[in-house]
Amino acid sequence: DAGVIQSPRHEVTEMGQEVTLRCKPISGHDYLFWYRQTMMRGLELLIYFNNNVPIDDSGMPEDRFSAKMPNASFSTLKIQPSEPRDSAVYFCASSPSNRPGTEAFFGQGTRLTVV
Amino acid sequence: AQSVAQPEDQVNVAEGNPLTVKCTYSVSGNPYLFWYVQYPNRGLQFLLKYITGDNLVKGSYGFEAEFNKSQTSFHLKKPSALVSDSALYFCAVRVPYSGAGSYQLTFGKGTKLSVIP
Numbered sequence: 180d181a182g183v184i185q186s187p188r189h190e191v192t193e194m195g196q197e198v199t200l201r202c203k204p205i206s207g208h209d210y211l212f213w214y215r216q217t218m219m220r221g222l223e224l225l226i227y228f229n230n231n232v233p234i235d236d237s238g239m240p241e242d243r244f245s246a247k248m249p250n251a252s253f254s255t256l257k258i259q260p261s262e263p264r265d266s267a268v269y270f271c272a273s274s275p276s277n278r279p280g281t282e283a284f285f286g287q288g289t290r291l292t293v294v
Numbered sequence: 295a296q297s298v299a300q301p302e303d304q305v306n307v308a309e310g311n312p313l314t315v316k317c318t319y320s321v322s323g324n325p326y327l328f329w330y331v332q333y334p335n336r337g338l339q340f341l342l343k344y345i346t347g348d349n350l351v352k353g354s355y356g357f358e359a360e361f362n363k364s365q366t367s368f369h370l371k372k373p374s375a376l377v378s379d380s381a382l383y384f385c386a387v388r389v390p391y392s393g394a395g396s397y398q399l400t401f402g403k404g405t406k407l408s409v410i411p
Contacts, residue, residue: 183337210397221403222384234396270337277397279326279345279388285337 183286185271191292197259200289203252204273212283213246213256214270222270228254229277261293296321298387300402307375308410315370315405317385326388327368329359332404333381341383344368355379375409382406 184203192198204211212227226236231248239246243262248254258265268290272283297320307313319325326345330338342353349361359370368385385402 212397212399214401222401224399227397229397235398272338274397280343282328282340282343283399284340285330287335287337 183271183273183284185269185286185289187289188287189290189292191294192261194262194293195260196293197257198261198265198291198293200256200269200271200291202254202256202271202286204254204271205275205284206252208273208275208284210274210277210283211248211254212270212272212274213254214272214285216268216270216288225256258291261291263293266291266293296325296387296389296398296400298385298400298402300383300385300405302405303403304406304408306408306410309377310374313372313375313379313407313409315383315385315407317368317370317402318366319368319385319387320366321387321389323389325368327359327361328386328388328399329353329357329368329370330384330386330401331381332384338384341370377409377411380407380409 186201209230213225215223225238226246228248246256268288270285270288272285274281274283299318301316328343329341331341332338341357342351344351344361352358357372359368361368382404384404388399
């Protein structure tokens, strides 16, 4: 398996534009997570899905952020409109189950810069 | 609520010396603990985990970690550091199953390890 695949790797956009980040989890994994990494706040969990259903979106910073998982092999994180403070590295991760012994597998991240 | 603290933002160690990266946690109930490593411009890679059993856990690349319940700590260690170990290290904690579909994984802020040749 190629692991968790994220696209694009880098995104530069202007303030006010819509940004869509994409993620393909590892096949067979039931859990998908979106994290944001910044110097100030470290790694923050934004939202996670179980079997394509959002379970906890309490980490989504505001209504400008939305996430979907239309099927088991694809998820998007959308920011509309984007703001400079959204600049960060966004990671997608997946896990085969929520059993204690299972760990999460991370993609390489999308570095977002909003100017 | 669960939390993880990594008290050191940066750790410097000479190549060949032992290294320790500290982690303490706070949870209700028995914790499941993880260490991840992040190399520059890469995603997080799993190193090792503690679920139950032996307090000393061995993982990838010669790393190990010791679970200490009384001190609520899970420090990462390696007997002899390599320059290639230089990276950002994250400690993470999960709590046992707490509801259908639940999966609460909380990360510390990370510790930058620099191994000096």
